[in-house]
Amino acid sequence: MTPRKRSACRQGWPDNLYPNRDGFKYRHPVTRRETFMGRDKAKAFAAAKKLNAVLIPGNDLVGRVVGSRETVADAIEVFRRDDIPARDWAPKTAEVYESVIRRINAGIGSRPVEEVTVKDCAEFIRAVTVSDRARQQFRLVLGWIMACAVQEGWIDSNPVLATRRFQHERKRARLTKEMYAAVWDKADPWLRLAMDISLVTLLRRDDVVSLKFTDMRDGALWVIPQKTEGSSLVKLKIRIGDQLGALLAQARDSVLSPYIIHRLPEKARPSNMRASARQHHTQVMPEQLTRAFQDAREAAGITGDNPPSFHEIRSLGGALLTEAGWQIEQVQRLMGHTSASMTEHYLEGHDAPWHSVEPGAVLLR
Template sequence: MMGRARHPSRRDWPANLYAHRDGFKYRHPITRKEHSMGKDKAKAFAAAKKLNALLMPGNDLVGKVLTPGETVADAIKVFRTDDIPGRKWAPKTAEVYESVIRRIEAGLGGTAVADVTVKACATFIREVTESERARQQFRLVLGWILACAVEEGWIDTNPALSTRKFSHSRKRERLSIDVYRAIWDQAPQWVRNAMDLSLLTLLRREDVVSARFADVRDGALWVVPSKTEGSTNVRLQIAATGPLGELLARCRDSVVSPYLIHRLPEKARPSNMRAKDRDHHTQVLPEQLSRAFATARDAAGIEADNPPTFHEIRSLGGALLKEAGWTNEQIQALMGHSNVAMTEHYLGGHEAPWQAVSTGISLPK
């Protein structure tokens, strides 16, 4: 049944918009429920036209205009091409984020960006993993991807930014100096050298095994941390004096190697059969160091639900420097962090040092 014909004075009015004592009202074309549209004629007309385009059945042409076809996969393509190169991620970081991007592409890639709502983002993030830490990572990367869609003009707002921020606490046990010593006692010499090098310099595992004798010159150990190379461009010149100087001398043993941390392989292999990341038969790969550390930790009888890994030596070293009187900013410089907040995160979880104080108050007599 057709509705009543419009009054001649209202023939140019949008369908479903009517005069009202308080201005204008809009009648939902399906539910027939009426909604006030205020007194501003121009705004009421614009709102009515937009509502009709969205709500009136069979309005396929409008739908094609509103959803031109750009998908999340298209936004990911833009992100990979235009955004990622400028981030200058280290190889390991790039590998982690690429895994997240591929899972987002598998879950939402075929969805039009115009149809990605806050609820769609929240549902995906909750269902893709049960880990609070991983959920926060997916939220972050999805936000980056949809930001590209906003910048391309495909959508007006980024729905991922309106989703819940997930918080997580560190589950891995912090490494105490007593546990460090117990593991050190059970470790082979090359692992001891690696542990001491990380403790004294606060270098990451990857930088510990990459350090070469050629990097020791002019009384210092020169290091460009792999995680910051090309991004924050941190370059460290660590004075090779005191305990560090003694350690570097100890690393020069009977094994001929270009690397400070080295070991003879248990079984010699031809160069064409070596791991692709190994350029010398004495080179230690990061995962080898982690496994050897875990073996020594188990031999030391360290029991915990989430036992400390080699990475925790870096945190322990920072805590020892803090106890020795270093400021957070000084420790930040050695750790190569771009901000002090990250340094404070590393220092968290260790027992605070006792502060020697005296009181100047006298008890009343």
């Protein structure tokens, strides 16, 4: 596209410099942030030319002579090549982090790493999002990237480490037995089955919709949780007792499907218009399960700023098992957690069970 012709009164002006009342202002070519440059024309022109040489990629004539300086984008390339494969992220985790990396690259990828200061990192993290949780995620990933620059010898210290840590707390309401019953009453049969299976097995949303009839063998459900696949290598062999067996029997209906949780689509679509991850036309996608639960929850009149999601069925199921006398370690194994503290975190907010104990026989007199 041909650039707009500069007005006659601004012929010879440096790029990104503009009049500002009785002085001049400079507009950052990447962030578009404007800075007042004073009233001295010669100084403003000289400063704008110097800034353009530094901030506009490929515009540094000195760098062309002495050699190009490594940029944040170069550090991202090293991170992708050398670090990411060893992290062995699950597909969903990799997708989230890749989105963060792309936004970092778009925001400050052209900056030479040796010029990135603590202030630059702090300003970028604050400007990129208003969510403290997301800011902490950007801080984490940017720290990993700049650590690669340190390890390559491009810079001596990681400026991200000196930036503020953002504290955040998830504020999601717990699902009670009464709420569960109310949502269940408003749910379609396939959603009721998904809820009940999650309540009994404590499986996550993605694992519930991925269950197949072929996973049932030798009196058990054989499950490798998707969130831990490739990381903690948790494998679950869930015994099929009377309760779970009755639920699995319900799944054997008139619809021919390889999936335990299934439904016929409301509208037939050609195969090239289906979701890329859909392997069978009766398959329920995780997002469909989430939306269906939300609709049933709203129909039950359960609203608020942070109403419980389908995932809260998992913590409710764990709380019900502790009420039935299960130990934390037993619930931990079923949830597939690597630590009891994580299981206890899931059970927070539910009423602690009463334990029967015998009084001691020691007297003080």
